[in-house]
Amino acid sequence: MNTMLRKSVLGIAGLAFAGGLAAGPLNHHDTTPVPSMTPVAAVQADKPDTAKLIPHGVQGSQSHIDLNDEQTANAKAIIAATKKAGLPERAAVISIATSLQESKLENLGHLGDRNDHDSLGLFQQRPSSGWGTPEQITDPEYSTLAFLKGLKQVDGWQDMPLTQAAQTVQVSAYPDAYAQWEQQAADLVAQHWTS
Numbered sequence: 001m002n003t004m005l006r007k008s009v010l011g012i013a014g015l016a017f018a019g020g021l022a023a024g025p026l027n028h029h030d031t032t033p034v035p036s037m038t039p040v041a042a043v044q045a046d047k048p049d050t051a052k053l054i055p056h057g058v059q060g061s062q063s064h065i066d067l068n069d070e071q072t073a074n075a076k077a078i079i080a081a082t083k084k085a086g087l088p089e090r091a092a093v094i095s096i097a098t099s100l101q102e103s104k105l106e107n108l109g110h111l112g113d114r115n116d117h118d119s120l121g122l123f124q125q126r127p128s129s130g131w132g133t134p135e136q137i138t139d140p141e142y143s144t145l146a147f148l149k150g151l152k153q154v155d156g157w158q159d160m161p162l163t164q165a166a167q168t169v170q171v172s173a174y175p176d177a178y179a180q181w182e183q184q185a186a187d188l189v190a191q192h193w194t195s
Contacts, residue, residue: 048089048193053186055090056161059179063100071105074122074140075188076195081144087151089189090158095147097185098166099123101178107138123147123170 067075075096082092099105102124109120118126121143125131136142150169151157157165162182167175 048190050186050190052089053093053189054182055159058182059161059163060176061180062183063180064184065100065104067105070107074099074105074107076192077140078122078144079189079192081141082148084141085145085148085152087148088158089193091148091151092189092193093182093185094151094157094162094165095144095185096188097162097178097181098147098170100181100185101166101172101174102170107140109138 078095078099079092082089082095085091096105099122102119103122105122107122108124118128120127120134121137122140123137123143123146125137125143125146127134127137131137131146132142137146147169151165154160154165154168157168160168161179162185163176163179166172166178170178172178
């Protein structure tokens, strides 16, 4: 439980206890037994469980980039789309790690000569490969839902290492590259899943 929540719960419990002592018993002659005060566990609305986010541990050395506001908004859009699809936090980790590798969480338009064929958006999806129109692919919610639709078709994706699940959907020329973003993706999901 985070420190802020713990202090709030303990503070409220302390006030309730102190208020009860200050008020005192209503009837000094009442012999009704007082129920014992057992602390009630606070509901934990904290971050998702790390074991669910990274069930296999990170694979290989990890990369990290500082994100600007647009990249953070795109990570949040991926998380929101994952929730909309009814998928767990692990799907968001796989999606964000994939986007970190494919676009550094930037919603890529046409890159001219630097473009990989006709790849666009957060996941470098291609209209010519049936991912959708350029307008759809550059919509973060649409592109994430399209990626997740592909992920759901991968039998056993929940139990696969991240790079295997991502590669099965993306069919990248660099299949092992997704693994390097697992920790940052998990950190982003942990930070923004409940926000």
